Amino acid sequence: MNEPRIISFDEWDSHYIQLRDAGMMEPSYGGPLRRHVDDGGDTRLLRLRYDNSAASLRLWNFLLTEEDRLRAARAEGKKLVGTMKDLGTVPVMAYSLPNLVAFYPDGAWWIPCVMEMNAGLLSIASSLGIDETFCPVRAMIGAFVTQAHFPLPDLLTCSVGATCDDFSAIAQRLEGLDHPILWWEIPSRRHPDTNEASIILPGGFSAPVSQVEFVKSELERIRISISNLAGMPLDDKTLARGIRAANRVRRILSELRILVFTAEICPMPALEMQIAEMLAIHYCSDREEAEIVLCELLTEVRARVSEGVGVLSAEAVRVFWVNPVADLRTMNLLEDCGGRICGTEYLFAHALDEIREDLPPMEALARIALADPMVGSANDRAQRIIEDACAFGAEAVIISRIPGASHCATEGEVIADLVRSELGLPVVEIEVPPITDAMIPTLRTRIEALIETAIRRNE
Amino acid sequence: MLQVSKRIIYSCPFVPAEWIAAHGLEPSRIIPKMTSSGAPNGVCPYAQAFTEAIAEESDAAAIIFTTVCDQMRRISETAAARTFKPIFLMNVPHTWQNPGAHRLYRDELERLGRFLEKLSGTNPSGGDLTGIMSQYGEIRQQILDSRPNLTARQFSEMMAAFHHNPCCFGILMPKPTPQGSRNNLLPVALIGGPLTSEAFGIFDLIEQAGGYVALDGTETGERTLPAAFDRRSIAILRLSNILRLSKDDPLGTLADAYFGHIPDPFRRPNSEFFKWLKQMIDERGIRGIILRHYLWCDIWRAEAQRIADWAGLPFLELDAGDGGLEPSRTLFRLEAFMEVITQ
Incomplete structure (x- = not known):
């Protein structure tokens, strides 16, 4: 194991050669990070800082080559399913069939950050009347227009309602x-009425049986379309196999999160952990490979934890982070300010929970879909955050507001109030646009103030 | 003697007034005033105004929110924290092309019915409901029939008055005023979200600028009226329910009239809204479209450019922020818009 360190993009050049010379085995999509800047225009990478392990390099390379995989899948005759918004349910269905590949067009929201606006996706969205008052996910519409970031899917699904x-x-x-x-x-999702038949969902929320039944019927419609697209039935047996495979990924991620969030010394930086969590939603267009990538990361983390080494000081303040950030650099910033990630709710806690394998598969998927923290009340979401923050020993909470997102208008206040009143933890709400460079001093001041408050509280 | 309030407040057109009234309660779809303090960053000014308005409605027995827009769904939590009054959040499906969505809406009406029954102690019979459906349907038709004799503002205000207090509307029905000649005014469509009370001035401003609202497609206006009930069917339904001759379903008829009919851009897909708009543009000879939307209203704002491109008519987008109507600025823009129409 090489000594864990957080390194710059430039340092990765020489470090890559060292790792390769030391016998690092790389997958077909491997290579130095720099090629993503030189060939792919992912210039934000120049400004980020990284974990120096081979496992992290593989994670980055896997993330940044998704488009190649999608095009290769199409060339092989596989059908592509764009699964918008449901964050982890329809992909499980699609990946159950061998000739389907699901991907997550919403993921385009990171393109303006990774390419530092050079792709022009937000400008295209603005030209269509979807301006900066909308969530940065508007980049997705630009990606569909340019067709330069993913091939157009053969089937496009989108969950709506809540x-x-x-x-x-x-x-x-x-x-x-x-x-x-x-x-x-x-x-x-609502709380069951008195005497109404109800179910406890994965993650602990409850819902009326009637809502689970309704979601099941909606997923049945998806099942039919997916089966038609694949030209083969997505029967319960096949789906159950897909659920087991999804759970393998979720279990690896769960162990990874627990180890990283509870270790005395933080063994893996926030940035890599955020990307690792994202893999649970859609597997970056290759479920089997996603499992291998996460396994390697887990192996690295286990080794670091057992040796008591890590990438940050043992004094780093344990911060629970709410909502994903549009600019990845913010995760570096937290660590610069003396914090470390110790619990997250990146809008998809349900995609990390295991899907029940002892239930009929459609029932199990309906329950997981309804367990989405975003389809219930902000109070419910706050309760889950509180439970997780307690479990991971968080000392402070950051609520990262997504610019323009309708849920961010009111839920931050609800969550902050509940966290303060029930845990007494300091909370700060920040807003993170796709490129934060001009705002770094403001963000730094707010995060540092939070960290200092948490330190004083511990003294 | 202490009088128990029976007034049920809401703002969403997908809440059937008939269903509330059938439970012996008073439906009241209110028109809030814009807040003087302004909405917090990111919060829809209308959602904020509605939330503040309900806090002032001391005689309300309960408040109904719906899931038609995410801001209203979420702000219902904020409202619940500020009032001791019961709050009901009704799921209105966004999809509509499959029977499951219709069933969900119908199930939600039944759940709402149980909530209302707890408040009033009344479990309405099918006959009760059909009676009210028949009565409200007739009033709506009277309002629609009176359109040619009213100014656009009177017509819109009459609908708002009916929604605000349908139980007493027959008594309070405003007298039509001759509208005067519209010969020299340009027929335009006003579309968008709900109006706040001060926003009714937009009708006057449009007339001052040289146009008139020949189609009120705001959420407050005729667009969101439920389908007319077929009088004969309602009469049969009523009779059969009174005589208990059949298992005909007045609640199903009510659900169809609302969920199966009201065109709105929040629906997925929202193709029916465009069909409705096309039909109305043709029927009313619309020469231009004015879209009035609230700041942070993603649903309308996202469609603005598409509507403009699709309609092929002069199009004006008015952004309604915290500042209310802003008459001088709005009039200036409307005058320019009317000039564009006539070119």
């Missing part, structure tokens, strides 16, 4: 641009 208006409105515009969408309804 979802943010930004996304629903942008997806509707997409349909208006002749990209047909199979819409499916996810109702606003």
Whole structure:
């Protein structure tokens, strides 16, 4: 094991050669990080700092080569399913069939950051009337227009109902641009009425049986479309196999999170951990490889934890982070300010929970879809955050607001109030646009103030 | 003697007033005033105005929110924290092309019915409901029939008055005023979200600028009226329910009239809204479209450019922020818009 360190992009050049010379085995998509800047225009990478392990390098290379995989899959005759908004349910269905590959067009929201606006996706969105008052996920519409970042899917699904208006409105515009969408309804999860039959969902929320049944019927519609696209039935046996495979990924990720968030010394930086969590939603277009990538990361983390080494000081303040950031650099910033990640809720806690394998598969998937923290109340979401923050020993909470996102208008206050009143932890709300460079001093001041408050509280 | 309030407040057109009234309660779809303090960053000014308005409605027995837009769904939590009054969040499906969505809406009406029954102690019979459906349907038709005799503002205000207090509308029905000649005014469509009370001035400003609202496609206006109930069917439904002759389903008819009919851009897909707009443009000879939307209203704002491109008519987008109507600025823009129409 090489000594864990956080290194710069430039340092990766020589470090890569050292690792390779030391016998690092690389997958077909391997190579130095720099090629993503030189060939792919991913210039944000120049400004980030990274974990120096081979496992992290593989994670980055896997993330940044997704487009190649999608094009290769199409060339092999596989059908592509674009699964918008549901964050981890329809991909499980699609990957159950061997000739389907699911991907997550919403992931385009990171392109303006990774390419530092050079792809022009936000400008295209603005030219279509989807301006900067919308969530950065508007980059997705630009990606569909340019067709330069992913091939157009053969089937496009989108969950609507209890979802943010930004996304629903942008997806509707997409349909208006002749990209047909199979819409499916996810109702606003509610608490069961007195004497109403109810179910405890993965993650601990409860829902009426009738809502689970409804979501199941919606997923049945998806099942039919997916089967038709694949030209083979997605029967329960096949789906159950897909669920087991999804759970393998979720279990690896769960162990990884627990180890990283609870270790005395932080063994893996926040940035790599955020990307690792994202793999659970859609596997970066290759489920088997995603499992291998996460396994390597887990092996590295286990070794670091057992040797008591890591990448940050043992004094780093344990911060629970709410919502994903549009600019990856923010995760570096937290560590610069003396913090470390110790628990997250990146909008998809349900995609990390195991799917029940002892239930009929459609029932199990309906339950996991309804366990989405975003389809229920902000109070429910806050309760889950509180439980996880307690479990991981968080000392402070950052709520990262997504610019323009409809859910961020009110939920931050609800979550912050509950965290303060129930845990007494300091909370700060920050807003993170796709490129934060001009705001770094402000963000730094706010995060440092939070860290100092947490330190004083511990004294 | 303490009088128990029966007023149920809401703002969403997908809440059937008939269903509330059938439970012995008073439906009241209110028109809030824009807040003087302004909405917090990112919060829809209308959602904020509605939330503040309900806090002032001391005689309300309960408040109904719906999931038609994410901001209203989420702000219902904020509202719940500020009031002791019962709050009901009704799931209105965004999809509509499959029977499951219709069933969900219908199930939600039944759940709403149980909530209302707890408040009033009344479990309405099918006959009760059909009676109210028949009565409200007739009033709506009267309002629609009176359109040619009213100014656009009167017509819109009459609908708003009916929604605000349908139980007493027959008594309070405003007298039509001759509208005067529209010969020299340009027929335009006003579309968009709901109006706040001060926003009704937009009708006057449009007339001052040389146009008139020949189609009120705002959420407050005729666009969101439920389908007319077929009088004969309602009469049969009513009779059969009274006589208990059949298992005909008045609640299903009510659900169809609302969920199966009201065109709105939040629906997925929202093709029915465009169909409706096309039909109305043709029927009313619309020469230009004015879209009035709230700041942070993603649903309308995302569609603005598409509507403009699709309609092929002069198009004006008015952004309604915290500042209310802003008459001088709005009039200036409307005048320029009317000039464009006439070119």
